[in-house]
Amino acid sequence: MTAPVSIQHVDHWFGTYQALTDIEMEIAAGEYITLLGPSGCGKTTLLSVLGGFIAPSVGRVLIGGADMTHVPPAKRPTTTMFQDYALFPHMTLRDNVGFGLRMGGMGRRARHAKAEEMLGLVGLADAANKRPHELSGGQRQRVALARALAVSPDVLLLDEPLGALDLKLRRAMQDELKRIQRAVGTTFVHVTHDQEEAMAIADRIVVMNAGQIEDQGPPARIYQKPASLFAAGFMGEMNRIPAKASAHGIETPFGQLPLAAPGAGPLTLCLRPEAIGTGAGALFIGPATVRDAAFFGTHCRAHLSPEAAPDLTLIAHLPAASCPAEGETITLAADPAAASVFEAA
Incomplete structure (x- = not known):
């Protein structure tokens, strides 16, 4: 499943600090978006607003045309994948991937079949009976991705999911993320501060600064013809x-x-x-x-x-x-x- 996202004039304050200012953005169904910017620019706050972990002070969030502004995370058609993969150490990979399906009431045989399908998608079809401690960092990242996709979200939110990986593995996983997103067709919204990562995976980059959108567009245009002096400097030397x-x-x-x-x-x-x-x-x-x-x-x-x-x-x-x-x-x-x-x- 997949769905478009509409962010309409969203502001958010933490006390007297304004973290987001008049954020307005349309995300097409099946689009891969990266939110790119320095620490404190508001990208993770915006992702939290999309996931329902934060209610915006002003504005609305629509997913698939339905108003989700005040809908809690568990009732949204979204899944969030964090940098800390939070896998259950005592469970097999099959049970880790099927955990969300189990919470949703799916029967054992059906959820095991779905979990094994998702493990196959991320290249771990033969590892269903292993436990997380037997895996490398990149493999654990794949399991977390499989678990997030197993519940068939309309929108997958990724909060710096590759930040803990070394450079070579991070580049390999960038290719994998793009391949998997194309295979499943789900709308991806990916937070990163890494310009090369954003250009490698995104259909569209949204450059943020001080709680506002500085520029947004295809990676080549953002790099070659940035819309602002900040975007020009942040997108590389x-x-x-x-x-x-x-x-x-x-x-x-x-x-x-x-x-x-x-x-x-x-x-x-x-x-x-x-x-x-x-x-x-x-x-x-x-x-x-x-x-x-x-x-x-x-x-x-x-x-x-x-x-x-x-x-x-x-x-x-x-x-x-x-x-x-x-x-x-x-x-x-x-x-x-x-x-x-x-x-x-």
């Missing part, structure tokens, strides 16, 4: 170049660019490190001194001081095969089509 409006677009330390200025005051030109290179580009940055460079396998990450703006430090991702030496001078250029311009903070 970004070069921030001071600029100002001019008669022909914007003026930078490296010359004029025919880009629309969002305001008449000070501006910030944002360029991703991979948009800066040693080849041709309409934005000629000119000679720059390498302060340091490190090999990252797929690229060489270098800090550079451009002669045209010596107080500015640029980060560039250069070809891995030609990592420059410290103190070397190289000539840089960039593609202004990859730039975003915002009013300076």
Whole structure:
């Protein structure tokens, strides 16, 4: 089962602290959404509102068209999967996965069949009789996912479910989560502070800051053309170049660019490190001194001081095969089509 979600003008206060401010969002049935942002931005509070653990101070939450704003968690068509998997150590995996079905009154034979089906979905078909202590962290995460899906929720809420895993396993589980979500078609809402994780799994990323939605859209658009200066900086490394409006677009330390200025005051030109290179580009940055460079396998990450703006430090991702030496001078250029311009903070 799956269902759309409608969040309508939700505010929430903890005492005098406003954790959410006018959150409005539509989630399509079967969509994979990630709520992305720094600690304290409100993403977990919003997930708790969706799960019924917190009632919003203002606004409504609809799931499948039904008003769920004041419906308790146990009566909502949602399941929440937390970072702490909370598996029962004395139960087999079959009984762990079937626990919610047992609480719902399903008979033993039917719930065992459903539990084994879910264990098969997450690649643990042969482990039904094992107990949690016999599993790796990644396998326990799969069991928790199987248990959450066994009750056929319309919406699955995931609160940083991969945070306890090491990098290699986390990346493997990102692929698994996406595969499983596609297989079951359930609406997933996934909280994370990891930008790479959000881009790897989401149909749509919702960037949050200070209790508000800063930007939302497909991962490629959010990364390449962010809607705000905060979203630009939070979605990965970004070069921030001071600029100002001019008669022909914007003026930078490296010359004029025919880009629309969002305001008449000070501006910030944002360029991703991979948009800066040693080849041709309409934005000629000119000679720059390498302060340091490190090999990252797929690229060489270098800090550079451009002669045209010596107080500015640029980060560039250069070809891995030609990592420059410290103190070397190289000539840089960039593609202004990859730039975003915002009013300076």
